[in-house]
Amino acid sequence: MTNHLLDVQDLHVSFDTHAGEVQAVRGVSFWLDAGETLSIVGESGCGKSVTIQTIMKLLPSPPSQIKSGAITYQGTDITHLSDKAMESYRGKEFSMIFQDSMTSLNPTMRVGRQMCEGILRHQRVSRQEAQQISAELLGQVGLPNPELVAKRYPHTMSGGQRQRVMIAMAMACNPKILFADEPTTALDVTIQAQVLDLIREMKEKMNSSVIMITHDLGVVASLCDRILIMYGGKIVESGSDREIFYDPKHPYTRGLLQCVHNPEKKEKLKPIAGSPPDLLKPPAGCPFVDRCPEAMKVCKLYMPEVTTYSATHQCACWLEEANRRKG
Numbered sequence: 250m251t252n253h254l255l256d257v258q259d260l261h262v263s264f265d266t267h268a269g270e271v272q273a274v275r276g277v278s279f280w281l282d283a284g285e286t287l288s289i290v291g292e293s294g295c296g297k298s299v300t301i302q303t304i305m306k307l308l309p310s311p312p313s314q315i316k317s318g319a320i321t322y323q324g325t326d327i328t329h330l331s332d333k334a335m336e337s338y339r340g341k342e343f344s345m346i347f348q349d350s351m352t353s354l355n356p357t358m359r360v361g362r363q364m365c366e367g368i369l370r371h372q373r374v375s376r377q378e379a380q381q382i383s384a385e386l387l388g389q390v391g392l393p394n395p396e397l398v399a400k401r402y403p404h405t406m407s408g409g410q411r412q413r414v415m416i417a418m419a420m421a422c423n424p425k426i427l428f429a430d431e432p433t434t435a436l437d438v439t440i441q442a443q444v445l446d447l448i449r450e451m452k453e454k455m456n457s458s459v460i461m462i463t464h465d466l467g468v469v470a471s472l473c474d475r476i477l478i479m480y481g482g483k484i485v486e487s488g489s490d491r492e493i494f495y496d497p498k499h500p501y502t503r504g505l506l507q508c509v510h511n512p513e514k515k516e517k518l519k520p521i522a523g524s525p526p527d528l529l530k531p532p533a534g535c536p537f538v539d540r541c542p543e544a545m546k547v548c549k550l551y552m553p554e555v556t557t558y559s560a561t562h563q564c565a566c567w568l569e570e571a572n573r574r575k576g
């Protein structure tokens with residue numbers, strides 16, 4: 250039995266499409282402890298959103314299907330829980346902040362009423378108490394005049410205000426795990442920083458854990474305890490923030506770091522050439538082989554073995570084996 254708050258083991262998730270089986274997640278394993286902030290970083294289509302939406306049971310099945318693996322939450326196997334059974338987890342145990350607040354909020358309902366619905370579903374309170382809790386939360390996320398904000402419709406608010414409402418809604422039932430799927434992508438840079446600070450502040454206040462998904466390593470620099478780098482449906486490197494930023498092992502991680510803008514260095518950003526693999530026909534060997542500047546013959550033929558550098562730092566790359574042979 251696992252002692253972790255959330256434990257995902259060898260998760261495989263596929264989509265049945267007209268063209269064939271898309272293997273979106275291919276053997277992903279990770280854990281999350283209470284109070285921890287974990288980030289999953291990778292390009293679009295690498296499987297990060299599918300991983301967390303599978304945990305939350307937000308993907309319709311079919312076409313999605315958990316092929317194998319296990320998801321354990323507080324020692325209970327929730328891998329194949331029905332949608333109905335999962336309703337008692339969503340909102341109360343797990344909550345989600347989506348990327349696009351405009352399409353995630355109901356445009357026909359005032360934001361206060363949307364918040365009250367979630368609170369009434371999971372807490373034994375009257376409607377009046379739910380309204381009070383909503384107003385308090387809207388105030389806590391930094392929206393002035395929360396009673397008035399509660400009466401507004403989403404389209405009358407700015408992107409930053411809507412994202413604050415989403416955070417207030419996500420925290421309304423004091424979830425144990427907050428999933429944040431690219432929560433700052435649609436916002437400008439100054440609002441991004443405010444929203445990240447707010448997520449950190451609310452996490453501390455509510456004593457929650459956070460899993461943050463992003464394609465931008467710069468976003469997670471000061472926020473996360475551990476980082477998972479995903480590529481081609483797999484975790485190619487995992488480590489603490491220091492290990493990933495100061496001692497990256499995988500060529501893809503190094504490529505992502507070269508794409509992070511650093512105003513102190515006047516170097517040009519270096520994009521990673523090429524595009525991710527087609528997961529309808531995933532490569533037999535390393536998924537990064539077609540874009541890797543250090544690729545070898547073995548990389549195309551066999552999946553790289555995982556090398557462990559510390560209790561938190563692991564990397565799946567043949568370079569380590571090649572260096573050992575040379576050494």
Ligand code: SF4
Binds near residue numbers: 542545553
């Ligand atoms: Fe590059 Fe080979 Fe390492 Fe893959 S296994 S990242 S292709 S060196």
